[in-house]
Amino acid sequence: xxxxxxxxxxxxxxxxxxxxxxxxxxxxxxxxxxxxxxxxxxxxxxxxxxxxxxxxxxxxxxxxxxxxxxxxxxxxxxxxxxxxxxxxxxxxxxxxxxxxxxxxxxxxxxxxxxxxxxxxxxxxxxxxxxxxxxxxxxxxxxxxxxxxxxxxxxx
Numbered sequence: 001x002x003x004x005x006x007x008x009x010x011x012x013x014x015x016x017x018x019x020x021x022x023x024x025x026x027x028x029x030x031x032x033x034x035x036x037x038x039x040x041x042x043x044x045x046x047x048x049x050x051x052x053x054x055x056x057x058x059x060x061x062x063x064x065x066x067x068x069x070x071x072x073x074x075x076x077x078x079x080x081x082x083x084x085x086x087x088x089x090x091x092x093x094x095x096x097x098x099x100x101x102x103x104x105x106x107x108x109x110x111x112x113x114x115x116x117x118x119x120x121x122x123x124x125x126x127x128x129x130x131x132x133x134x135x136x137x138x139x140x141x142x143x144x145x146x147x148x149x150x151x152x153x154x155x
Contacts, residue, residue, distance in 0.1 A: 071149050072129025077104035079123040092136045
């Protein structure tokens with residue numbers, strides 16, 4: 001039973017990844033930093049609500065994933081008001097790593113999959129292909145991405 005659930009979760013994740021990769025959200029655009037009426041700061045690739053105060057807008061120039069790319073998909077599961085989630089997603093955008101950001105709280109299949117691979121569910125939880133990465137370090141995430149074949153420009 002556990003094997004069947006795992007296969008269903010993997011198939012669901014693959015379908016989600018493919019559907020997101022084919023949309024405009026994977027293309028170059030803007031990254032918005034804004035604050036809502038409660039004082040919460042958010043980083044999004046979609047324009048903020050009309051009543052939000054925009055703190056900054058930056059061009060992301062993210063690379064679109066290539067159809068024949070040998071690189072694994074990168075899926076980041078986040079929760080609201082998570083500074084670490086925002087920090088690591090911003091790093092991925094800055095380094096032009098094609099990725100998809102999904103809400104962890106709404107995805108029971110992802111939660112089940114994460115619990116199968118780790119002791120606890122934390123945010124952000126990042127899948128690089130089939131490998132689960134749970135880290136609070138940009139450097140550690142970069143190392144995992146490099147091991148998976150991603151290249152970064154020297155700073």
